[in-house]
Amino acid sequence: MKIAVTGANSSVGRNFLLHLINQTDFTVIAGIRSKSAAASLPSSPRIETRLIDYDSAAGLAEALAGADCIVHLAGILIESRNSTYAKANVEATAAVAGAAELLHVKHLVFISVVGADANSANAYFRSKGEAEKLVAAAKCGSSIIRTPILLGRGTAGGSSLIGAASQSRTKILGGGRYRMRPLDIDDLNLAILHCCTKKATVSATYELVGPESITYRELVHKTAALIGNTVEIGSIPIWLAKLGAAINSRLKGGGITPTVVDVITTDEVVEDNADVNLELQLTPLEVTLQKIIGSE
């Protein structure tokens, strides 16, 4: 099976490629936007790097030709002058959904986020909700996997957690009282592959979260203890963080915005975890934390 991956140089993409590297049943088209991004990809004779752009579905289909399945990973939480939610999350997904139709792929897999909602007041959650709608409407089988914060090699969530847990004192948003369901990126890799290899005629949405609900505060303490550290946790008031984010992002034309602060501090709550449907045995949180401590 040939799997095309968009945003192959994203942290999820690089982990997925590493997961596939020893699996001889698969070949990969790694879609990236710049030549420089190729350097960050694992190298293997079964991974073919292709430059893609999202300006047209037809151009994208030409670049991804030969794929049986497309895994669409390109997407952002933090906007910049060059990359907005509208462009990266919505327009790029429209182009990928169009390309999937033109190529008659068997399956389009899209990584979304817990909280995605086309009617959300939050611009990030709204853009992911709009992207989900585009994927679901594509005339091919599709799977949408909504994920919480991902922990694994090179993930932003993993790096900032280790950073906070390694200090003797740290200040986190609202004292870290929001709840999370961290998911091991290796579990996400298995879920993506499960979807790719399953025949799909309609669109299915899965909410896949980790096995434990924990506040960010507890997560930092737990990680610190595993490192052999103790950390005193202070609080950055959320209103103050939003004010600072509003000013800085306006001056810089991007970066952490009040929208991002809201995303980070929103409780990750899921009614039905999709682990059973996706035939997964979730990695215990402590094992995930040991893995990211070992990889930093």
Ligand SMILES: NC(=O)c1ccc[n+]([C@@H]2O[C@H](COP(=O)([O-])OP(=O)(O)OC[C@H]3O[C@@H](n4cnc5c(N)ncnc54)[C@H](OP(=O)(O)O)[C@@H]3O)[C@@H](O)[C@H]2O)c1
């Ligand atoms: N990491 C998490 O905890 C988490 C949680 C929930 C959902 N997700 C979703 O998982 C996917 C991968 O996340 P990640 O954290 O691994 O991403 P990441 O490392 O931040 O990488 C972002 C990717 O999006 C691409 N991109 C940026 N602007 C773009 C644009 N305007 N058009 C097309 N592509 C653009 C980047 O390509 P360039 O390098 O060329 O800019 C890069 O490949 C995203 O869809 C994200 O929403 C991630």
